[in-house]
Each structure stands twice: as structure tokens, then as C-alpha cells.
Amino acid sequence: MQLEAAFTKPMRILVIVAHHDDIEFGAGGSVIRWTDAGAEVTYCIVTDGAAGSNEKDVNYLQLAERRKSEQNEAARIAGVKSVRYLDYADGMLQPTLDLRRDLTRLIREIRPQRVVINDPTTVLVQGDEGMNYINHPDHRAGAEAALYAVFPSAESRPIFPELLAEGFEPHHVEELYMMLSEGANIAVDISSVHDRKIQALLSHRSQIGEDAADFVTKFDAEAGKEVGVEFAEVFRVMTFYGEPQAAKDDPAD
Ligand SMILES: [Zn+2]
Numbered sequence: 056m057q058l059e060a061a062f063t064k065p066m067r068i069l070v071i072v073a074h075h076d077d078i079e080f081g082a083g084g085s086v087i088r089w090t091d092a093g094a095e096v097t098y099c100i101v102t103d104g105a106a107g108s109n110e111k112d113v114n115y116l117q118l119a120e121r122r123k124s125e126q127n128e129a130a131r132i133a134g135v136k137s138v139r140y141l142d143y144a145d146g147m148l149q150p151t152l153d154l155r156r157d158l159t160r161l162i163r164e165i166r167p168q169r170v171v172i173n174d175p176t177t178v179l180v181q182g183d184e185g186m187n188y189i190n191h192p193d194h195r196a197g198a199e200a201a202l203y204a205v206f207p208s209a210e211s212r213p214i215f216p217e218l219l220a221e222g223f224e225p226h227h228v229e230e231l232y233m234m235l236s237e238g239a240n241i242a243v244d245i246s247s248v249h250d251r252k253i254q255a256l257l258s259h260r261s262q263i264g265e266d267a268a269d270f271v272t273k274f275d276a277e278a279g280k281e282v283g284v285e286f287a288e289v290f291r292v293m294t295f296y297g298e299p300q301a302a303k304d305d306p307a308d
Pocket of ligand 1: 073074076077191194
């Protein structure tokens with residue numbers, strides 16, 4: 056595990072997740088470090104968040120609206136100016152071509168060097184002290200669609216030609232960061248911004264309370280131990296070099 060190095064150039068970063076609050080758990084501190092360092096970060100929330108309650112008699116439309124305002128507040132705390140909502144049905148997400156097209160359009164519009172997603176290969180997680188969980192299928196479905204939007208769709212001219220007609224030219228993503236991964240190789244030191252991460256997390260008042268803050272603090276401290284800092288978030292990072300074929304074939308060059 057290595058600590059992330061400082062930026063050497065201006066950065067645009069796009070974070071794509073299934074649910075409101077997914078970012079704040081897994082990457083909230085890192086995003087604050089990145090925006091503090093001058094990066095322009097955009098959030099994309101794929102589902103409408105309407106399944107975020109198991110109570111009877113919930114007004115799902117109202118819940119979805121409330122979750123958007125909570126997510127907007129969390130983004131504001133993190134220095135993120137733009138949040139995009141795709142409003143797919145929460146709890147039933149599939150990695151369809153429609154979703155991949157929507158994410159490809161967004162990548163070609165924002166033109167980020169770095170895209171942050173969940174690790175689509177994480178299915179079963181067996182942690183210490185009974186911290187076992189089954190990864191939510193929405194996380195995997197959203198991540199799979201985002202992964203294949205990054206490559207090959209975003210950079211390949213022949214895929215989704217309708218996007219060219221809309222004016223969205225191919226774009227090559229340089230770095231992929233994956234949260235919730237069992238193959239993490241990069242840690243971001245979030246010690247100096249951990250209080251702001253917790254503040255952003257607690258914006259999701261309809262979903263979580265102080266117990267979640269305690270859990271996240273413990274989790275981030277464990278991750279920090281591995282790299283000798285107080286708090287850290289870890290990612291599986293892949294870096295892609297080279298000119299994409301699609302760019303070489305661009306008739307405008
Ligand atoms: Zn989630």
C-alpha cells in the first residue's frame with residue numbers, strides 16, 4: 056500500500072456511485088483533500104434513492120427529493136460544485152446499455168482525468184469482528200456500467216454513435232480509482248480533513264446517525280494504521296497510459 060502523491064497538474068475528477076451517501080462513506084475524505092488541492096470534482100448519483108427506507112407508508116417521491124438535498128449539502132461541505140442525478144430505480148439497478156450510454160455521455164462531457172467508482176468485482180466481504188457483508192447489487196451494477204463506460208465506450212468513436220451526433224467527442228480516462236475493494240493499493244491520508252468527512256456523512260440525516268460516524272471513524276483509523284497515518288481511505292487504482300485508438304483515428308487530427 057502506497058500513500059497517494061500530490062497532484063502535478065490541474066485535475067478533473069468524476070465520482071460515479073449508485074446511492075446517495077456511498078461517496079461519503081468510502082471517498083468523502085479523499086474528495087475533500089482533492090478539492091482543497093484545486094481539483095474540480097463532479098458527483099454522479101445513479102439511482103433515485105427512493106429505496107432508502109424500510110418503513111411502512113413512506114412517500115417515496117418525498118424521500119427521493121430529501122435525499123437529493125442531503126447529497127447536495129454533503130457535496131457543498133466537500134467543495135464539490137456539481138452533482139448529477141440519473142434517477143434510475145433504487146434497489147433494482149442493472150448494468151444495461153442505457154446506463155452505460157448515460158455514463159459515457161457524462162464522461163465525454165466532463166472529460167475527467169480520474170474516475171472514481173466502486174470495485175465491481177467485490178461480492179462477499181468477510182471482515183474482522185463479524186464485519187461481514189454482501190455487497191449491494193446496485194453498487195456492482197453501477198460500477199460495472201461505469202467501468203465499461205470508462206473503457207471502451209468513452210474513448211471509442213464507433214460505440215454509441217448517437218453521442219457523436221449530440222456533440223460528445225471521445226475522451227480517454229487516465230486513472231480509475233475503485234472504492235470498497237479487496238485489492239486496494241493506494242491510501243489517501245485524510246487525517247487533516249476527517250472532521251469534515253464526518254460532517255458531510257452526517258448530512259444524510261434520513262439515512263444515518265452518530266453510530267455510522269463511529270463506525271466510519273474506526274474503519275478509517277484501521278486503514279490509516281497500515282500506512283502510518285491517523286485516518287486513511289484506500290482505493291484500488293489503475294492507471295492507463297498511451298493514446299487511445301479512437302483518438303488516433305480522429306479524422307480531425
Ligand atoms: Zn450504497
